[in-house]
Amino acid sequence: MTDTSRVLIFDTTLRDGEQSPGATMTHDEKLEIAMLLDDMGVDIIEAGFPIASEGDFEAVSAIAKASKNSVICGLSRANYKDIDRCWEAVKHAARPRIHTFIGTSPLHRGITNLGQDEMIARIADTVTHARNLCEDVQWSAMDAIRTERDYLCRVVETAIKAGATTINIPDTVGYTLPQESADIIAMLLEKVPGADQVIFATHCHNDLGMATANALAAVSAGARQIECTINGLGERAGNTALEEVVMAIKVRRDLMPYTTRIDTTKIMNLSRRVSQVSGFPVQFNKAVVGKNAFLHESGIHQDGVLKNVETFEIMKPADIGITETNIAMGKHSGRAALRTKLADLGYELADNQLNDVFVRFKALADRKKEIYDDDLIALMTDSAANTSDDYLQVTWLRVVCGSDGQEAELKMLVDGVEKSAKCAGDGPVDAVFNCVKTIYPTQARLKLYQVHAVTEGTDAQATVSVRLEEEGRIVTGSAADTDTILASVKAYVGALNRLRVRAQKTAPDADMKSVSYKL
Numbered sequence: 029m030t031d032t033s034r035v036l037i038f039d040t041t042l043r044d045g046e047q048s049p050g051a052t053m054t055h056d057e058k059l060e061i062a063m064l065l066d067d068m069g070v071d072i073i074e075a076g077f078p079i080a081s082e083g084d085f086e087a088v089s090a091i092a093k094a095s096k097n098s099v100i101c102g103l104s105r106a107n108y109k110d111i112d113r114c115w116e117a118v119k120h121a122a123r124p125r126i127h128t129f130i131g132t133s134p135l136h137r138g139i140t141n142l143g144q145d146e147m148i149a150r151i152a153d154t155v156t157h158a159r160n161l162c163e164d165v166q167w168s169a170m171d172a173i174r175t176e177r178d179y180l181c182r183v184v185e186t187a188i189k190a191g192a193t194t195i196n197i198p199d200t201v202g203y204t205l206p207q208e209s210a211d212i213i214a215m216l217l218e219k220v221p222g223a224d225q226v227i228f229a230t231h232c233h234n235d236l237g238m239a240t241a242n243a244l245a246a247v248s249a250g251a252r253q254i255e256c257t258i259n260g261l262g263e264r265a266g267n268t269a270l271e272e273v274v275m276a277i278k279v280r281r282d283l284m285p286y287t288t289r290i291d292t293t294k295i296m297n298l299s300r301r302v303s304q305v306s307g308f309p310v311q312f313n314k315a316v317v318g319k320n321a322f323l324h325e326s327g328i329h330q331d332g333v334l335k336n337v338e339t340f341e342i343m344k345p346a347d348i349g350i351t352e353t354n355i356a357m358g359k360h361s362g363r364a365a366l367r368t369k370l371a372d373l374g375y376e377l378a379d380n381q382l383n384d385v386f387v388r389f390k391a392l393a394d395r396k397k398e399i400y401d402d403d404l405i406a407l408m409t410d411s412a413a414n415t416s417d418d419y420l421q422v423t424w425l426r427v428v429c430g431s432d433g434q435e436a437e438l439k440m441l442v443d444g445v446e447k448s449a450k451c452a453g454d455g456p457v458d459a460v461f462n463c464v465k466t467i468y469p470t471q472a473r474l475k476l477y478q479v480h481a482v483t484e485g486t487d488a489q490a491t492v493s494v495r496l497e498e499e500g501r502i503v504t505g506s507a508a509d510t511d512t513i514l515a516s517v518k519a520y521v522g523a524l525n526r527l528r529v530r531a532q533k534t535a536p537d538a539d540m541k542s543v544s545y546k547l
């Protein structure tokens with residue numbers, strides 16, 4: 029890279045992002061997100077951890093084959109087995125990368141049980157092995173921030189000598205502060221022989237809410253690759269959010285004279301898709317992509333914005349892909365308007381898909397006076413998550429609520445056969461979930477039940493997310509409806525369908541060809 033102002037964007041939504049408990053994505057969802065990232069101009073996509081599972085291997089391979097512009101990278105521990113498996117998956121890409129890492133801090137050396145010198149030898153050996161397979165090798169010092177500084181210099185020097193082309197300095201536990209983040213990069217650039225021949229990367233976690241600040245501080249000291257995820261998805265409190273660093277660089281070019289290759293107008297669509305497929309809602313006040321990021325309710329702000337929008341807006345909504353259209357959607361709208369509106373929101377539909385969504389749209393419009401953009405997004409989420417060929421399908425529901433107690437009666441198709449149950453519960457949702465468990469007994473444990481009102485008003489749609497766990501598998505189901513109880517049961521049943529598909533995929537003698545339903 030000759031342009032010293034260029035900052036490479038390395039997106040790890042599909043690897044570190046997916047490590048968020050419950051954020052597991054299906055093969056097709058990963059492929060779709062990867063293609064959107066590729067199209068948006070992400071320089072490097074970390075597509076997964078190929079040794080982790082057959083599914084991860086297949087997803088990384090498929091992304092490698094389909095990628096057009098981005099470098100496709102896979103993660104591997106510091107051993108030959110992981111590195112070989114990673115190479116087998118990424119080698120299909122036009123521009124493959126092997127990423128290998130090891131924890132270098134005293135705490136992590138204790139985990140792998142390696143002394144300082146043994147670890148140096150392991151790094152030299154494994155990076156050399158990776159480099160013999162692939163020209164583009166990234167090496168990460170996991171928990172670099174808590175690694176003794178002199179030792180950090182030694183391990184980085186070893187990785188560079190062994191052939192690493194990118195050196196990543198992760199703040200694995202979100203512990204650092206901006207000044208320290210910058211100082212470490214500056215120290216490495218100054219002290220390590222060969223440091224000027226490689227790209228330094230920063231990979232920050234958000235445990236103290238400073239991932240974006242720490243990443244930008246590292247760039248100010250010379251790092252030229254930022255590792256990040258859409259919506260800041262990731263382990264614990266998440267990773268640096270792609271949309272935050274990219275927009276900060278764009279908005280504050282006066283203080284940060286750097287450039288990225290990102291087409292920022294694609295950010296909003298990606299944020300919505302990642303939220304939908306991961307089941308992690310974006311908090312309303314999230315920087316850049318939150319629902320309130322460009323909303324003004326208080327009079328003085330509204331007055332200011334009406335007179336000069338720059339009084340209270342530092343970036344243009346259109347720059348991140350928020351397109352205002354003057355099409356009001358309601359029960360009298362037709363397919364053409366629906367298609368246009370959905371395209372504005374980032375959904376390109378084939379005719380048969382449009383017809384299906386149109387039927388659901390009309391049903392919603394009959395129940396709801398005004399249809400807002402968020403209603404349409406919820407409708408699309410629901411359509412993608414719950415399809416008519418699911419193994420379990422809700423066909424009929426009645427709930428009686430009152431001060432005397434709650435009782436639900438539910439009919440469901442189980443593999444095409446209708447079954448019913450009537451149960452009481454501690455509240456209406458509990459009563460309905462008891463019906464589902466009676467009809468379809470399961471060991472799955474409820475890990476999360478979350479309701480969001482999509483828009484305002486008593487006729488607002490609710491989106492419900494239900495996260496279940498069974499034998500270590502964690503899945504999320506989501507659904508939307510103006511009836512919160514119906515949305516709840518659809519989300520619960522959606523999650524059960526996903527669990528069933530996951531169980532089939534991981535069963536040792538599963539014959540996948542016999543699975544005739546899809547999610």
Ligand SMILES: CC(=O)SCCNC(=O)CCNC(=O)[C@H](O)C(C)(C)COP(=O)(O)OP(=O)(O)OC[C@H]1O[C@@H](n2cnc3c(N)ncnc32)[C@H](O)[C@@H]1OP(=O)(O)O
Binds near residue numbers: 044047105106129131
């Ligand atoms: C900071 C990060 O994000 S690191 C990435 C974290 N992501 C993941 O772990 C998700 C994918 N992981 C997995 O699917 C599994 O952990 C696997 C397949 C990689 C390994 O599974 P298992 O063989 O059952 O090992 P397990 O997960 O119990 O323990 C991890 C092992 O890797 C070792 N290890 C951890 N990091 C490294 C490393 N960088 N290099 C070499 N070995 C390592 C540990 O010491 C431990 O070894 P041990 O089994 O000899 O004690």
Ligand SMILES: CC(C)C(=O)C(=O)O
Binds near residue numbers: 129169170200231
């Ligand atoms: C594997 C490494 C890069 C990581 O995710 C971390 O240290 O946080």
Ligand SMILES: [Mg+2]
Binds near residue numbers: 044198200231233263
């Ligand atoms: Mg990480």
